[in-house]
Amino acid sequence: MQTVAYLCKKMTFMNEVxxxxxxxxxxxxxxxxxxxxxxxYLFARKHGGKMILRIEDTDQTxxxxxxxxxxxDSLAWCGIQFDEGIREGGVHAxxxxxxxxxxxxxxxxxxxxxxxxxxxxxxxxxxxHLRKSAEANKTTFIYNSQSRKNLHNSLTLSPETVEGYLAxxxxxxxxxxxxxxxxxxxxxIIRGRVVVKSETLDDKVLFKSxxxxxxxxxxxxxxHLMQISHVIRGEEWLPSLPLHVLLYQAFGWEAPLxxxxxxxxxxxxxxxxxxxxxxxLGFPVFPMRWEDPFSHEVSSGYRESGxxxxxxxxxLALLGWNPGTEQELFTMQELIDAFSLDRxxxxxxxxxxxxxxxxxxxxxxxxxxxxxxxxFQHVLIEKGIQANSHLIIKVVGLVKERVHFVKELWxxxxxxxxxxxxxDEQVIQKRWKPETPAxxxxxxxxxxxxxxxxxxxxxxxxxxxxxxxxxxxxxIMNALRLLMVGTSKGPHLADIxxxxxxxxxxxxxxxxxxxxx
RNA sequence: GCUCCCAUCGUCUAGUCAGGCCCAGGACGCCAGGUUUUCAUCCUGGUAACAGGGGUUCGAAUCCCCUUGGGAGUACCA
Numbered sequence: 001m002q003t004v005a006y007l008c009k010k011m012t013f014m015n016e017v018x019x020x021x022x023x024x025x026x027x028x029x030x031x032x033x034x035x036x037x038x039x040x041y042l043f044a045r046k047h048g049g050k051m052i053l054r055i056e057d058t059d060q061t062x063x064x065x066x067x068x069x070x071x072x073d074s075l076a077w078c079g080i081q082f083d084e085g086i087r088e089g090g091v092h093a094x095x096x097x098x099x100x101x102x103x104x105x106x107x108x109x110x111x112x113x114x115x116x117x118x119x120x121x122x123x124x125x126x127x128x129h130l131r132k133s134a135e136a137n138k139t140t141f142i143y144n145s146q147s148r149k150n151l152h153n154s155l156t157l158s159p160e161t162v163e164g165y166l167a168x169x170x171x172x173x174x175x176x177x178x179x180x181x182x183x184x185x186x187x188x189i190i191r192g193r194v195v196v197k198s199e200t201l202d203d204k205v206l207f208k209s210x211x212x213x214x215x216x217x218x219x220x221x222x223x224h225l226m227q228i229s230h231v232i233r234g235e236e237w238l239p240s241l242p243l244h245v246l247l248y249q250a251f252g253w254e255a256p257l258x259x260x261x262x263x264x265x266x267x268x269x270x271x272x273x274x275x276x277x278x279x280x281l282g283f284p285v286f287p288m289r290w291e292d293p294f295s296h297e298v299s300s301g302y303r304e305s306g307x308x309x310x311x312x313x314x315x316l317a318l319l320g321w322n323p324g325t326e327q328e329l330f331t332m333q334e335l336i337d338a339f340s341l342d343r344x345x346x347x348x349x350x351x352x353x354x355x356x357x358x359x360x361x362x363x364x365x366x367x368x369x370x371x372x373x374x375x376f377q378h379v380l381i382e383k384g385i386q387a388n389s390h391l392i393i394k395v396v397g398l399v400k401e402r403v404h405f406v407k408e409l410w411x412x413x414x415x416x417x418x419x420x421x422x423x424d425e426q427v428i429q430k431r432w433k434p435e436t437p438a439x440x441x442x443x444x445x446x447x448x449x450x451x452x453x454x455x456x457x458x459x460x461x462x463x464x465x466x467x468x469x470x471x472x473x474x475x476i477m478n479a480l481r482l483l484m485v486g487t488s489k490g491p492h493l494a495d496i497x498x499x500x501x502x503x504x505x506x507x508x509x510x511x512x513x514x515x516x517x
Numbered sequence: 518g519c520u521c522c523c524a525u526c527g528u529c530u531a532g533u534c535a536g537g538c539c540c541a542g543g544a545c546g547c548c549a550g551g552u553u554u555u556c557a558u559c560c561u562g563g564u565a566a567c568a569g570g571g572g573u574u575c576g577a578a579u580c581c582c583c584u585u586g587g588g589a590g591u592a593c594c595a
Contacts, residue, residue, distance in 0.1 A: 024595045059594055124593065131592095140519060140591070173593050191522070192534095200520050208593040215595050239521055239590035260522085263588070267528080270587060315529095318544095322530060326543055345523095345530080348588060352528050355545045365558090401558045412557080427555090462554095477554030489556035 017049025018229045021075075021082075022219065024056040025067035028290035028299065029074055030275055031351070032234065032264040035316045039261060040232045041080045042317070042339035049229070053085030054222060055096045058212045065293050074287040077303055078313050079332055084226075092226045097218050104213040107221050107251070108174055108206060116250035117206055120153040120175045121165055142202040145180045174207035176216075176243065176250075184242040189230075189259040189341050196242045204243055216240060220247045223256055232259045232341070235348075236272075259341050262320050263348040273351055275299065283353035287312070306405035307356070311363035315356045319349045329362055361404045369397040375406045383410065385417045394499055398491040412490070416499055419508055420486030423516065427488045431478040437513055439476060440483065442469065444509040447502065455498040462494070483512035 021037040023029055029037075044051040053075075055068055072087060084090030094100055111117040120143075127143070134141035141147065148155060153175065154162045165172065182198035206217040213221075223231060238260045248255035264273045267281060278285035278299060288301035302312045314330050322345075323330075323338040330338065364372065373392040380387055399412040446465050450457060466476050481488060484496055484505070497505045 022595090026595070056595065062594065120593095127593090135518090138518060142519090142591085171593090175593095194521070196521070202591080205593050210593075212593095214593070219595090234589095235522070236589055236595090242521090262523080265588080272588075318529070320529090324531070326531085328544065347523050349530090350528060352545070355529065358545055399557085402556080431555095474554055481555055485555085487556085488554095491555095491557085493554070 015229055016227075017044055017047040018052065018227050019044045019049065019232055020052040020054050020223070020226065020228050022054040022056050022222075022233075023071050024059065024062070024215075025064060025071065026059070026062040027064050027067050027275070027292075028286045028288075029071045030273070030285045031287065031302075031316060032273055033071075034074065034078060034080075034287055035264065035319060036232065036234055036261055037075055037080050038078065038313060038316055039321070039339075039341075039344070042336050043230065043232060043341065044083075045336040046339050050083040051081070052090070052092075052226060052228070053082040053088075053095060054226070055086060055098075056215060056218065057096060057098045058208075058215060058218050060098070060210065060212065070288065070290060077287060078309050080313075097222065098212070100218070100222070101212060103225070104207070104218055104221055105211075108213065108217060111176075111206070111250060112174065114250065115177065117174050117176050118154040119162060119166070119172045120151065120203075120205075121157075121170060121172050122152050123171075126152075143175065144178060144202045145199065148175075148203060171209040173205045173209050175203040176206050176247065178203055178243075178246065182246075184245055186241050186245055186258070188238070188241070189257060190262075190344050190346060191238070191260060194238070194241070198242070198246070201242055201246075204240075216243055216247065220244055220251070220253075224248070224251070224253050228256045230257045230259060232261065235260045235263050259344070261344060262346055264319065265348045265350045267351050267353060272348075281353070283356070306407050307360050308363045311360040312356070314363070315359040319351065320345055329359075357404045364403065364406070365400055367400075369393045369400070372396045372400055372406060372409075376409050379407055379410055380417065383417075387417055391416070391499065398495055398499075415485045415490065416496065419504070419511060420483070422486060423482055423512070424487035427478075427482050428516065431475070431482055431488070432516055433475070433479075436475075436479045437517060439469075439471060440479060440509055440513055443476065443480065444506055444513075447497075447509075448506055450502070453498060453502040453505075455492070455494040458494040458497050480509075483508050 019040045021040050023033055023037075041051050043049075053072070055071075057063060057068075068086070072085075075082075082088050084092060085095050097104075108117065112119070127141075130147075131141045143151070150156070155177075157165075178198050178201045180198060184196045184198060184201075186194045186196075188194055204216055205214050207213050222228075241258060241260070245255055265271065266273050266277050267283075273285060275285055284300045284302050284305050286299050286301045287303060289304045290299045290301065291297070292299075303309070310332065313332065314328075314335070317330065317335050317339075318328065321339070321343055324343055325338075327334075327338075370393055373389060373396045376396055377387075377389065377392055380392070395413050395416045396409065399409060402412045403409055443462070443465065446461065447453075447458070450461050462476070462480075463473075466473055477493060478488060481490065481493055484490075484493060484500075490496060500508075
């Protein structure tokens with residue numbers, strides 16, 4: 001048995017690292033795709049190489065308007081930049097496969113001439129029928145060295161017949177002639193050596209009857225032409241790696257290095273994470289909101305859900321890769337410095353929406369109060385609240401530890417901007433006693449006469465007042481909190497009172513006394 | 518079915534390549550306690566895993582084999 005060994009190229013300083021992210025524009029890019037792009041990007045930057053975006057739109061039937069722009073916008077939001085691509089241009093342009101038809105035709109003809117590929121005239125219906133009957137016999141139909149002998153192709157038909165068919169415009173495809181009795185040996189950076197017998201492979205279609213190549217052909221030609229050094233892609237491509245290696249062989253080209261990334265799995269149960277899981281489980285699976293142009297179905301995105309792009313990227317980076325240290329928070333530059341394909345795991349990772357929230361919280365509490373305040377300002381304006389930024393900054397400083405997202409700030413801080421309209425019934429039961437109104441009135445009077453109304457002064461005054469009156473600290477403070485906030489939560493009371501001011505503080509006590517008696 | 522890939526706490530993972538430092542470490546979540554005028558934060562502690570079975574070895578989470586389980590692919594889709 002012959003052996004085709006695909007050997008690793010030695011990485012040298014002469015060989016520039018060039019990687020590509022090659023999505024097909026059939027819809028929004030989900031987080032698995034973003035992670036693949038991210039790993040490519042980190043790898044490229046780490047090695048001072050180039051990152052290329054190539055759009056694989058060879059299936060015209062699956063074209064979705066807006067998907068291409070969505071992909072580019074999403075990655076830009078994540079901070080993943082390309083050196084060459086649709087928007088960036090580059091010496092290998094065009095970067096859209098549909099615009100490279102002529103190139104593929106040329107190379108495909110080369111393969112036919114060299115005897116590595118052949119014409120096949122079997123109709124879709126015929127093949128479908130063969131598959132069905134094979135299935136009925138509990139076997140699988142494969143277009144391979146066995147079956148190709150009994151099918152309509154340039155290997156079985158006379159040259160004249162083939163010529164006639166081609167001349168008459170009979171639809172045909174070009175298939176790869178898988179060599180017999182070969183052992184394809186592949187070295188994957190993540191998986192190590194993988195060996196496959198060529199008999200188990202089928203004669204994949206290289207060129208479709210619509211005049212466009214399939215993924216397999218276009219991808220090999222483009223990776224070669226664009227001088228891609230490393231192909232970093234999802235594990236779903238591993239089964240077609242033998243074909244790709246054989247294709248490089250057939251062309252006489254040196255293959256790039258391959259790294260097949262483990263898949264992202266559903267948080268519950270099993271299986272590859274899919275676009276449906278997000279809506280089903282209540283978390284986004286897309287970086288940005290997407291509205292399907294045909295069904296108008298809307299899928300939520302991380303951006304619109306209030307995630308910071310750096311938190312999102314940080315989370316994604318650690319899903320399948322780890323630095324080998326206990327560091328969890330990384331800037332993009334730190335990720336670049338730490339990244340290595342050696343530390344990418346082999347097993348699929350279940351996506352954890354809870355930890356994703358935790359990452360966002362970590363990023364949020366590290367932002368400056370000013371930065372958060374300017375985002376929060378927009379939320380306040382939507383609520384119809386006018387507040388000066390000085391106040392907002394202070395409020396943010398008091399409550400940011402309590403939230404995962406900017407939009408949650410309102411729930412934790414609304415009482416800084418509006419007088420409580422109602423009081424929590426449970427807290428009333430627990431904290432509002434018959435003697436409370438008189439105590440609150442006394443407190444109100446004392447506060448009214450307080451010359452300085454900052455947190456420290458309020459704190460000291462209330463403490464002294466409680467002590468001299470002989471009341472219980474808990475009883476007074478909790479009742480007072482009920483009047484200030486409407487319930488039993490929130491930051492330090494004196495901080496709240498100082499920020500809303502003396503007038504509002506007194507007003508809230510009086511209002512509470514009227515409402516609760 | 519067939520081909521290929523994978524297998525450590527509920528989840529993400531360290532440790533596996535170079536076997537002993539691991540009756541397995543960290544993080545998220547969860548639970549409890551502490552701090553606090555409340556809630557949250559924070560602090561402390563706890564919960565919880567080497568899928569199973571055979572080998573090899575003085576010694577295995579680590580190496581080998583089998584079983585089981587999971588995943589991917591199996592299109593004129595990518």
